[in-house]
Amino acid sequence: MSFFLWDFIKGDLTILPSTQSFDRKLVFHVPDNAGLIWSEWEDASIVYDPRSGHTQVLNEFARELLALYEDGPKSLDQLLAEFSKIIDAEPDATTTQNIIETVAGFDNMGLIEPI
Amino acid sequence: MPPTSLFHKTDTLINFTDQQLDARLASRGAQLEIGPFTVNVALKFKNIRDEFIRIYRDYPFYDNPVVLDNTIRIFGRNFYRQYIKPQAFVDVGMNSDFIPLPASMGMVSLEMGLNWQVASACKQYLMFHAGVVARDGVGLIMPAMSGSGKSTLAAGLSYRGWQLHSDEFGLLDMESGELVPYPRAVSLKNQSIAVMKDWVGQVSDNAHDHFTNEYHGTPKGTICYLRPPKASIEQMHKRTKPNVVILPIYDASAKPAIRPITKTMAFFRMVMSSANYGDIGEDAFRAISDIINASDVCEIIYPSLEDAVSLVEEFVANKAGDGKAGGDHG
Numbered sequence: 294m295s296f297f298l299w300d301f302i303k304g305d306l307t308i309l310p311s312t313q314s315f316d317r318k319l320v321f322h323v324p325d326n327a328g329l330i331w332s333e334w335e336d337a338s339i340v341y342d343p344r345s346g347h348t349q350v351l352n353e354f355a356r357e358l359l360a361l362y363e364d365g366p367k368s369l370d371q372l373l374a375e376f377s378k379i380i381d382a383e384p385d386a387t388t389t390q391n392i393i394e395t396v397a398g399f400d401n402m403g404l405i406e407p408i
Numbered sequence: 409m410p411p412t413s414l415f416h417k418t419d420t421l422i423n424f425t426d427q428q429l430d431a432r433l434a435s436r437g438a439q440l441e442i443g444p445f446t447v448n449v450a451l452k453f454k455n456i457r458d459e460f461i462r463i464y465r466d467y468p469f470y471d472n473p474v475v476l477d478n479t480i481r482i483f484g485r486n487f488y489r490q491y492i493k494p495q496a497f498v499d500v501g502m503n504s505d506f507i508p509l510p511a512s513m514g515m516v517s518l519e520m521g522l523n524w525q526v527a528s529a530c531k532q533y534l535m536f537h538a539g540v541v542a543r544d545g546v547g548l549i550m551p552a553m554s555g556s557g558k559s560t561l562a563a564g565l566s567y568r569g570w571q572l573h574s575d576e577f578g579l580l581d582m583e584s585g586e587l588v589p590y591p592r593a594v595s596l597k598n599q600s601i602a603v604m605k606d607w608v609g610q611v612s613d614n615a616h617d618h619f620t621n622e623y624h625g626t627p628k629g630t631i632c633y634l635r636p637p638k639a640s641i642e643q644m645h646k647r648t649k650p651n652v653v654i655l656p657i658y659d660a661s662a663k664p665a666i667r668p669i670t671k672t673m674a675f676f677r678m679v680m681s682s683a684n685y686g687d688i689g690e691d692a693f694r695a696i697s698d699i700i701n702a703s704d705v706c707e708i709i710y711p712s713l714e715d716a717v718s719l720v721e722e723f724v725a726n727k728a729g730d731g732k733a734g735g736d737h738g
Contacts, residue, residue, distance in 0.1 A: 330690065332697035334671040341693040346686060348679060348693060350672060 321396065321405040322366035323359070329404070345403050355395050362405050369396060422471040426461050429469065433457045437481070439470040443590035443644045444533070444579070445477040446470065447522065452483040453496060459515045459620045463593045463635045467644075478525045482517055500525050515620050515633050519593060526577055526590070527683055533588055534692050536578035537681045539656075540587055541570040546724050547587045547648035549578055549699070550656050551681035554628075557658035557716070560600040563634055564713045565720060567608055571648075572640035582688075582695045586647035591640045593620075593633040601632045603713050608634070650699045652724060653678065655707040656716065664715040666723055667707045674705035 323329070330341040338356040341348050351359065361367065361375050373392060377383055384392065399405040424432065432438040434457060437450030451457045481499040484490030485508065489497070494511035498521040506524075509517045527535070538551040539562030548570075552558040559575035566572035572591045573579075579588040596604050601622060609615040620633040653674045678696045679685050685692045704727045710716040 330693060332675070332693075332700070334675075334700075336670045337672040339672065339675060339697070341690060343690050346689050350676065 317369040319407045320366050320368045320371075321362060321400065321407055323362050323405055327404070340404070342403060347402060349402060349404070354391070355398075358392065358395050359399060359404060362399070366408055369393065372396065422469050424465075424469055426465060429461055429465065430457050432469075433460065437479070439474050439476065440464060441468045441470065441644075442592055444588050445526070445590070446474055447478040447480055447525070448476050449518070450479075450481040450483075451518070452481075452490065453494065453511045453514075455511065456482060456496065456514045456518060459633075460518060462617065463515070463620060463633055466635075466638055466641050478522075478529070480518065480521045480525065482521070484511070502528065513623050513626065515593070516623050516626060516631055519595060519633060522592065523576070530579070531684060531687060533579040534582055534685070534688060534695050535683045536580070536678060537576065537683060538578040539575050540573035540578040540589075540650075541565045542573060542587065542589075542646075542648035543570045543724075545648065546652055546727070547650035548652045548654060548720070548724070549587070549650050549678070549703075550654050551578075551677050552656050555597075556656055557600065557710075557713075558656055559594055559596060560604060560713055561656050561716050561720070563594040563596070563604055563636075564607055564717050566594075566637050566640050567611055568717055571643050571646065572636045573648075580650070580695055580699070581647070582691050584647070585649055585695070585698055587650050588647055589640070589644050591636040591644055593635060596632045596634055598629045601630060604634055607713060649702070651703050652727060653700065653703045653705045654720060654723065655705075657707060657709045658711075658716075659709055660711050662709045662711050664710045664719055665708070666719055667709065669705055669707050671700050671705060674703070675700045 326344070328343050330343065332339045338351045339348065340351060357379070358372065358376070361372055367375070373384065373389065376392065396405070424438070429438055433449060433451045437448040439446055439448050449460070451460060479501045482496050483499070484494055485497045489495045489508070495508040496511045496513065496517040497508040498506040498517050500521045502525070506521070536549060536551055538549050539558035540550070541548050541562055550558050550561060562572060562575040571589065573587055573589040574591060575594040577590050579590050580586070581588050605615060605619065608618050612618065618635045622630050622632045624630050655669065655674070655677055675696060678699065682692065682696070685696070704723070706723055708716060708719040708723070710719055
């Protein structure tokens with residue numbers, strides 16, 4: 294399972310931060326004033342963040358994770374638990390790492406923020 | 409002169425003879441309308457005026473007073489630079505520092521100045537670095553980088569019955585969702601010059617009259633400008649909604665092909681080609697999303713102009729066969 298996240302604002306490509314120090318206890322949410330605007334096509338979802346002016350493309354995996362945050366605030370462990378329910382299995386180590394990187398990417402891009 | 413009913417400000421439209429236009433350009437300037445913009449053009453060098461008149465004589469010019477969007481003045485900065493090793497200094501009425509070009513570069517300095525004005529100051533339209541043409545309700549956008557052949561392809565299509573919106577600046581009215589024609593002189597570079605001279609020669613007895621001199625030794629190599637077909641000039645206010653996006657790729661060794669691309673890819677190619685997407689923001693995102701939602705998208709790879717035109721027409725014909733082409737919005 295792979296994901297990609299690009300930041301295309303003015304041609305800059307965002308480098309995702311290290312996930313080594315990611316705090317699993319932090320509770321993140323999509324801010325109420327985010328006002329994210331979506332365009333969805335068969336292969337990906339594109340989101341425009343009017344607060345930053347940034348445009349990102351999310352594949353189905355990343356879109357699903359962000360949708361979970363849109364449902365309500367969550368810590369990483371809570372997110373993993375909900376994700377497990379969706380796929381009806383415990384995510385393996387690779388998937389878990391992908392989830393952590395994706396969440397770190399969301400945080401870096403300002404799509405989610407800690408409470 | 410084209411029928412005046414097609415233009416905006418018919419009350420002050422003026423029919424210049426070439427001599428009158430030359431005299432006006434040499435003095436206070438002539439007010440030239442190209443699509444949505446009116447610019448006062450003053451040219452102090454005779455060779456640049458001659459080239460300008462050859463390319464722009466069929467465009468609408470206005471007598472005073474009209475509301476101007478821009479002014480551009482090309483002159484020698486002092487007496488010596490007017491006559492001895494003459495240098496064309498470009499004043500675009502903005503805080504800009506152009507390096508003067510040799511006056512022998514003629515139209516390059518004028519077109520460079522006009523490009524600068526639109527690229528840096530146009531905020532009312534969403535702007536794409538793209539060739540844009542239209543025909544029978546099809547609004548075709550071809551976003552591409554410099555050197556991809558988009559100018560040649562847009563010009564080639566325009567000399568085969570398509571309305572040229574622009575070879576370089578696609579403009580979108582975000583309120584109406586319509587493409588706004590801006591049919592300037594087409595900028596041809598290097599090998600494409602000979603290709604277009606041959607292409608225009610197939611449909612015109614006086615093809616040489618459509619082109620400026622060739623300017624050698626510019627940073628982009630040899631440059632030559634081509635006048636858009638008269639029909640495209642006459643239709644400079646006829647807008648069309650976009651419904652086809654094609655990414656053109658020139659490859660001299662390629663087998664001509666139409667390749668499918670995803671809408672996401674087309675979206676980002678449109679974003680990356682837009683000079684003012686970041687400035688406009690949310691409305692630009694919505695506008696490009698609307699374009700992509702309404703459009704059939706593909707990539708074409710071609711080794712020659714003839715192949716490229718065939719591929720475009722094949723793709724558009726299939727689209728028309730699907731019954732997706734909309735109506736005109738003139």
